[in-house]
Amino acid sequence: MKIERIETFLVPPRWLFCRIETSDGVIGWGEPVVEGRAEVVRTAIDVLAEYLIGQDPLQIERHWQILTKGGFYRGGPVLSSAVAGLDHALWDIAGKVYGAPVSSLLGGRVRDRARVYAWVGGDEPAAVADQVAEQVAAGMTAVKMNGSGRILPSPSVAEINDIVARLAAARSALGDSRDVAIDLHGRVGVAGARRILHAVEDLHPMFVEEPVLPEHMLHLADVVSSSTVPVALGERLYHRSEFVAPLNAGIAVVQPDVSHAGGISELRRIASLADTHGAMLAPHCPLGPISLAASLQVSFATPNFLIQEQSRGIHYNATNDLTSYVVDPTPFTWVNGHAEYNPLPGLGITVDEAAVRAADQNGHAWRNPVWTQEDGTFAEW
Structure with missing residues (x-):
């Protein structure tokens, strides 16, 4: 069995899928994307495909080593994301060939269900409380929210109080038996991050994500x-070596993204590295169905897993959601705030190829917003 064809598809709202087809007709799917730079990753896939065509798809680790190290210039978000999507597809093929979910190929599941969290928005505390209440009614046991919108690198007392008020509203709606996390998105400086962490301490967030860049x-x-x-970060780190310093600094949660940090192969290694530091894994994944399916395969097989991000109903997905490109949405149906173990082979989903090919005809050119402060200077989004 050899790899015969590699294709990529730009699909709304902001995703890039890849498809690997073998000489035996086995097909694997991956999701290689840098949000806002999908077209660039697509070109990187074309270059890396030069090596993969004609290779045995089951030699996943061999291919990962060559794809990540075969070029003199290595790493970075574009190349690491391109490798990630190819890695997803190769694991998907392997699972289908062996008739087993990828989690079984990683050593087998260590849990029967994986906890997930939902995103909530709202600029005012009342709006936050309403959205959190909706998620509680839907059975979710954890939510995450942005700590703020546009904010000064050295936040004012009023800006910090706004963060506290919104978090307090979420905590009130959740009670003490459910969890809330906040994402600072690297929007404030080091001193500002320290002040915010101190200010929210009594509200006991599950973690504060990306307090600094x-x-x-x-x-x-x-x-x-x-x-x-607890401090969490990792969505903008692309290799296990980049997690050594933050783990030594004492972060509690690592958040590598399976579509950015080298795929299933590297996500598993980052989780093991975190385990040696007593840190937990909460994979970053505000992306599409293939990325989430790949993340869940690792989550089910990882002892130090904490919780899984997922984007069903997130504001990015106004036109197309997680279920838009899969035949059966069952793997993305949450039961009491958890994803149930999926015994289907490979990544455990069936991609609706006709829908993907049709969506690619229009594609997308999604870009993240560019913010400025009131004085015209750049502001972190």
């Missing part, structure tokens, strides 16, 4: 030690 990692230990709030 990756380029400020030198000061991460100071941020982590400034409060008892």
